[in-house]
Amino acid sequence: MSHALTGRAPYHVRSVGPVGSGSAYESNDDWAKAQTIIGLSWSNRVAMRDFASFPMFRAIKYLPRVNCPVQFFGCEQDKLTPIGPTLQAAKQIKAELHCYPTGHYGIYVEPAKSHALAAQVKFLCNELRG
Numbered sequence: 077m078s079h080a081l082t083g084r085a086p087y088h089v090r091s092v093g094p095v096g097s098g099s100a101y102e103s104n105d106d107w108a109k110a111q112t113i114i115g116l117s118w119s120n121r122v123a124m125r126d127f128a129s130f131p132m133f134r135a136i137k138y139l140p141r142v143n144c145p146v147q148f149f150g151c152e153q154d155k156l157t158p159i160g161p162t163l164q165a166a167k168q169i170k171a172e173l174h175c176y177p178t179g180h181y182g183i184y185v186e187p188a189k190s191h192a193l194a195a196q197v198k199f200l201c202n203e204l205r206g
Contacts, residue, residue, distance in 0.1 A: 086123035086124065086125055086126075087123065087124045087125075088121040088122065088124070089121065089122060089124060090120055090121060090122075091120050091121055092106065092107055092110050092120060093107050094107045100122050100127075101156050101180075103155065103156075103180070105179055106156075106179050106180050106181045106182075109179070109181035109182055109184065109185050110181045112184075112185055113181065113184045113185065135165075136161060136164065136168070139165055139169050142169055145171075145172070145199075145203050146166075146169055146171035146172070147171060147172040147173075147174070147195070147196065147199045148162050148166045148171050148172070148173050148174070149162075149173075149174050149175075149176070149183055149192055149195075150162040150163065150166075150173065150174070150176070151175075151176050151178050151179060151180060151182055151183055151188075152175055152176065153177060153178055153182070154178075154180045155179065155180065157180060159175065163175075172195075172199060174191075174192065174195050176188040176192065
């Protein structure tokens, strides 16, 4: 935070890594899955000052402004982004909801990936047909 106040470049830490790596989010399972989806241009880092705003940001307060069909995906074992707020948001705006018994990165790898992609394609096709 002091870097932001003094105009210096942010201090970064590793975003995700295995347990004991000193990463902002440590999970052996999720680290293994993250490695299968990250590309060469991805930088595994997050600015420490970003953590100061996370607790104050509540996306759910903007839901009343949403006036289009919405599809949510929730991961039941997600320790980084718990499923509770997703369930609440989906109920609040009557969104289509899909839940998967996986952690944070599990939805991006098989077997959940193909199910999530199929649900997205179905949702988009239905909405585009009107």
